[in-house]
Structure formats: C-alpha cells, structure tokens
Amino acid sequence: MAKVSSEALGIEPIGKLLIKQAVPASIGILVMSLNILIDSIFVGNWIGSIAIAAINVVLPVSFFIAALGMAIGIGGSSIISRALGADNKQRALHTFGNQITLTLLCTVSLVILGLAFVDDIIPRFGGKGDIFDPAKIYYVIVLYGVPILGFAMMGNTVIRAEGKPKFAMTAMIIPTVGNLVMDYIFINVLDMGMHGAAWATTGSYLACFLYIFWFFTSKNSELKIRFKHLVLQKDIVTEIGSLGGVTLARQAVVSITYLLMNNILFDLGQEGLVAVYAIIGRMLMFALFPVFGVTQGFLPIAGYNYGAKQYDRVRESINTAIKYAAIVASLVFIGLMIFPAEIASLFLSDNPDIPAKELAVNQFVLSHATEPMRWVFAATPIIALQLIGAAYFQAVGKAIPALLLTLSRQGFFFIPLVLILPKFYGELGVWISFPIADVLATIVTGYFLNREVRTQLLAPKTT
Template sequence: MAKISSEALGTQPISKLLIQQAVPASIGILVMSLNMIVDTIFLGRWIGPLAISAITVVIPVTFFIGAIGLAVGIGGSSVLSRALGANDQDKALRVFGNQVTLTFLTSALLASLGLIFQDYLIEFFGADDSFKEYALTYYRIVLYGIVMLSLCMMGNTVIRAEGQPTFAMIAMILPAIGNIFMDYVLINVLDYGMEGAAWATFISYAICFGFIAWFFIIKSELRLSFECFKLKQKIVKEISGLSFVTLARQATISVLTILLNNVLIDYGDALDVASYGIISRMLMFALFPVIGINQGFMPIAGYNYGANKYERVRETINTSIKYGGILAVVIFTVIMIFPESFVSLFVSSKESLDAKTLADNAEILKRTPSALRLVFLATPVIIVQLIGSAYFQAIGKAIPALLLSLTKQGFFLIPLILILPPFFGVLGIWIAFPIADVLSTILTGYYLNKEIKNNLTKPDGFISS
C-alpha cells in the first residue's frame, strides 16, 4: 500500500493530491505553531514578558541546529522523491540511510559546541542582564535534546516524500500536545518556571523522536539495512548540494534573528524583543495553511519532474499558487482587523502581578499590534516567493533554489534592517518586512516564469540531455 501511495503522486489529479499533501502538513504546522503560541502565552502570563524575550534570543541556535535535520531532510527528500518517481528503490534506500547518518553526526557536533560556548553565544544572540539567566536556563536544557529534534525534522520530510502525509502530521501533533501538557504541569502546577518550560520542550522532542522511529521500523516502505547508513560520496554530494539551500536559508533566518534582537535592544529595549517574539510566533501560526501548501507542493513537483511529466509539474505550480494566494488574502484580512485580540493573549492583567510586570504587559499591548500589522502587510503576495524557491529545490536545481530562498531574508531584509532604523528607529525594523516581501516576490516571480517557459514546455516523457 505504501508503494501505491508514492506512485499516486504521478497519476492522481493535482488538486486532489495537493489537498491530500497540504491538509495534513497544514494541520501539523498548525498544531506545532499552536504549541509555540501556547508555550509563549504560558511564559508571558505565568513568568512575565522577559521570559518571552529569553526564548526569543535562544531560538536562533536551537533553530539552526534543529534545522540541520530539516535541511538534510528536504535536500535528501528531493533526491528520494525523484528516485521513487524513476522507480529506483535501491537509490532511495541509500539516500535515506545517508540522511540519517549526516543528520546525527552534524547536529551532535553542533550541539556539543553550543553547550561549550553557551555563555558567549547567549550574549551574542542579544540577551542583556535583565533576562540573561532566564535565557541560559532554557538554552542548556533544550540543547540536550536538540539531536532528537534534528532527526525528527529530517524524518518528517522523508515521510512526506513517501506519500504518507497523515503520519507526518501525527509526528507534529503528538509532541505539540505533549509540550502543552507538560508546560501546564511543570510551570503552573509545579512552579518550575523557565526550567519547567525547557524540560517540557525536551520531553516533546523525545515524543516526536519515538513516533518517527516507530514509523520507520513498522510502517515505512524504506526498509534500511546497515549498509545504507554508510556514507557514500556521490549520494552525500547530491544530498548536500540541495540541503545547503535549506541550511543557508535557515542559517540566514538565525542570523536575521540575532541581528533583530541586537538592533531592537540598540534602538528600543527588552520589551521590543518580546514584541518580536510574539510577532514571530504569529507569523508561523497565521501562515500555517500557506506553509502547508508549500510543503505539499514539493513531493508532487519532485516526483512528476523525476517521471518527466512536465505538464503535471506546471499544473502543480499554478494550482499551488492559486490556493496559497486565496488563503494568504484571508490571513491578511484577519490580522489587519484583529491585531489587538491576538496580542492580548500573550499578557496578563491580573492585579495579583507585581507593578513592574503589569507595566511591562501594558507596554506590550501598546506597542505590538501596530508592529504586527506592518509585518503582515505584504502577506497576499508571499506564496509566489515560497513556491518559486521550493520548485527549484524540488527538481534538484540547487543554485537557483539557494539564491531565491535567500532573497527575502538575506538579500533584502537584513540590509533593510541595517539601513532603516538609524532614520526611523524601531519603526524601520517593522516596515523592512513588507518591503522585503514585495521585492523578493517580484524577483522570484520573474525567474519562475522564465523557468516555466524555457524548461516546462517540453512534451511529457522528454528527457533532457
């Protein structure tokens, strides 16, 4: 049955396939982002806004190490999808085995270095004395489990590449539910504060790792032998070339977050860092269906490109942009109308809180809604940039995929964040987001349209030399 489901990527109607792939991915992302939202709400309400500032500065390093798995997963799964499309089962197995080995070795090395240099890194990421101890407490414990997270992120992309999006969804839902439950017990009931929040996150990683290990042992069509785990230069090179695209994008996001934290401290204060922490979680939460469309798009495009079914690839691009665009407009409308309602979830107005915490909460409610509106201002057009960069990665064209995936954060947003704040202060940071979205969409749309005209007008079954 698993084999049939992967073959279905090349035969079933594109709209049906996209829904089958995107809905579970969207639900998984929704639950995962709800987990981050609830986690942040618990911290803000039960510990205070500075706890939000603390996890915001920790995210870049944990995000980057965890993203090793995502990078190897997406890059390798592009190779794996095309191997399945070409009915090359042996290559698919070797690719997956090499993905596991690469993810484990790389993430373990980086986690070790992260623990050795923890004091330096926390300060480099933008923590000041007002919340540094909170950040260190969270950082140390979460890093103990980061290898599990990295393997989970890798395994999840492989599950989708097999044509099993429902299991990929479950792998995201289970740890999210576990984290929310453990947050409540460890922070609210047992009053362990930041330490409780960190251990809840660690436990969620373990839950996800356990489920994904079960899937590949019991359910997967990819039955690995010991030989598959041995690194092969040709396969590693192919995986790495495409993985570098995702890794570079994730590294750029980490650099961006570090830069944002430091610029916000320079032109604002710790509460502006907390505002960004809220906005960054809202970005993932609100955009979950658009990201789901993007994730659902990749295995369909990769499989059909590997099978030389170019008309189906074109249809996949058009359908994904259409559906994603409609969803993006709905999200934009809701955010523009109700920003205060979303921000108010993260702070408490209970009179039992001390005077400083109440004052901080009031200031967060004052600053954040307008910033949220500005950051989401160009939401209706972002699907073109997402699908464009994902397309080149799905078909194995690493250099265009790398350059296009870096357009928003690397080529536009980082320079704008350096240029605008000296003139506009913290406001310059928020207006940099929509400007970067528009510029990156224009550039990506141009190259995607050129690619379609030049390389996707070949007849189905044609194999380029």
C-alpha cells in the same frame, strides 16, 4: 483523505488535486505552528513577557539544530527513496546509517561548543539585561536535548521516504501534545517557571524521538541497519550534503534574522521590543500555515507534469496555486489588520499581582505591538507569488534559482534593509523592512517566473 496516485497528478483537475495535496500539508504545518503559538501563550501568561523574549533569544539555536537534522534527513531521504525504488536496499541502509552517524557527530559537537561558550552566545543572540538569566536557564536545558531534536527531525523525513506519511504525521503530533501537557504540569502545577518551560520542550523532543525509535525498531520499517551501515561513505556523505544544503541555507538565514532582530530591537527598546518581536514571530509561523500548505501541495503537481512535458497543466497549476494562496493570504491579512491588539493580548498575563517590571513590559508590549504587526504583515496578500514562484523552480529540479529566490526575501533584501533603515527611521525602520522586502522579493520572483513561463512552458510539447 483519498490517496493521490502519481498517475492522478497528470490526469485529475488541477484545482481538485491542489486541495488534496494542500490540506494534509497544511495540517502538518498547523500542528507544528500551534505548538509554538500555544507554548508561547502559556509561557507569557504563566511566567511573563520577559520569558517569551528569553525563548525568542534561544530560537535561532533551536532552528539551526532542527535545520541541521532536516538537512541531513532530506538529503539522505532523497537517496533512500531512489534506492528503494531501484530495489537497492543496501544503499538505502548505508544511507540511513550514515545519516545517524552524521547527526550524532554534528549535534554532539554543537552541544559541547554551546555549553563551553554559553555566556558569550546568549548576549550575542540578544539575551541582554533582564532577558539574560531566563534565557540562559532555557538555553542550557534545551541544549541537552539537541541530539534528540536532531535525530527526531532526521528520522521524520526518513519515515516519509519509506512511504509512511501517517507515521510521520503522528511523529509531528506527539511533541506538540507532549509539550503542551508538560507545560501545564511543569509551569502551572509544579510552578517550575523557566526551568519548567525548558524541560517541557526537551521532554517533547524525547517523546518524539522515542516514537521514531520505536518505528525503526518495529516491523513497520524496512530499514534495519547494522553497525557496518554506520561507517561513513564519502559518496553518500557528499550527496547528503549537496541535497540538504538548500534546507540548511534557508534555515540558517532564519536564525541569522532572529539574531539580528533581537539585538537591534534590544538596543532600540530593551526587553519590551524583543517581546513584541517574539509575539509577531509566532504569528509569522502560525498565521501563514495554509499558504505554506498550498505551496507544499503545489510541488508534486508541478514536478510531475513538468516531467511529463504537460506544460499546459504546469501553467495551470502555477496560476491555480497563486490564486488559492493569495485568497488565503488576503484573509489572514484582513484578520491581522483588524485584531492586532487582541492577538498580542493573548500572549500576556492580565494578573495585576505580577512584578512591577513584568507589568511595565506587558503594558509596553500592548501599547507597541499593534502598529508593528500591521507593518510586518502589510504585504501579505502578494507573498503567494513569491512563495509559489520559488517553489516552482524547486519542483522542476532547478536548484540554483530555487535557492536564490527562496533566500531573496530574508537574505538579499530583509537583512540589508534592517541593518540600514533603523539608522534613519529608528524602530519604524525595523518594521517597514518587512513589507519592503516582501515587495522586492515578489517583483524579482515574478520577473523570473514570467520569463520561465514564456521561454519554457509555452514551448510546444514534444512527443
């Protein structure tokens, strides 16, 4: 893959640029998505569908910890990139040191609180009935790896800030491969059940952390910190918080969504519906990876040309990105509409000797997963406009509209809908909340994006 220089962002054809930027971004997202997807297939086939539901209960906690590490990483990495560009290495070192201290303080505090209130937290996140015991096993073991996960997520963004994308890509691949290998050994070979699934996840975090630790202690990194760099500085901490807040807010809403869905679905259909949502949730992460890749590839192109006041190229990049993403989203939509039952069956064991309770849940999932999956992905072809529109405002540095539009689908529309509609339509109300939220968020984003294009991007280019 040829490297795209900053000058090329303002010269090369938009379509060609977008492919160059989107492909590596898609690969990175694919690697992470495959980890979650295949891990769920292994757990579902080797342990059972209740185990998938149990992992789904713990996901909001894992997402929030990962988001915390990403927020500290992204916030600090912005400072580091600018500091290195300005040849201010001391500020870069102090920032990295402060990131390490913040990550340690935040993650250790969360571990202590998480272990102290474990029996209260799990039921609140939907770990009720037969889900409670396996969820508790998974939760406690994974919680031990929380500081490691936080450091891994933070460190990966810093590697990118140093301009070392290949090392960052490797850091993403290691936990994926490690988790799958350890899943096979711990669950299938050693028959450790839920304990094996949890230790495989924690072990994959550790493998990633060790690689990142090696990177920063080797000659590959120019950030060689000392103890003095670990002392928190108010201005750096404040800037890390403000820049990383968008990431943390976005992921916090994802965690809240999982919490609500697990509880609402358990009340409506016990363990079976939670397992259905767990499968659909994995597909939401996996199936749309190329769409998210186009969105990530769009960001630097739009940002560079906006800064260069080449508004015609900005408009072209918006239109091209929406077109590419819509084509990909439509293909995903077709596949999910045609093969929902076959997709759901991948996550379930066909062993006739499994316990009666597990067999009953499997049969329930197979009979109930088809229509929910179709409803959840019903508006997929139009989400390109919502994603690209929100990304545009992020690319041009307009943080408030970027945050509001990013949160619009889940925060402003989906959460209220899923709290209201099931009261009138039961289980159907849960699933139709997805496409309704997609349509409403797309309409709102389309309005603001169109207004932005008319008022800002059609203005004469200044010299």
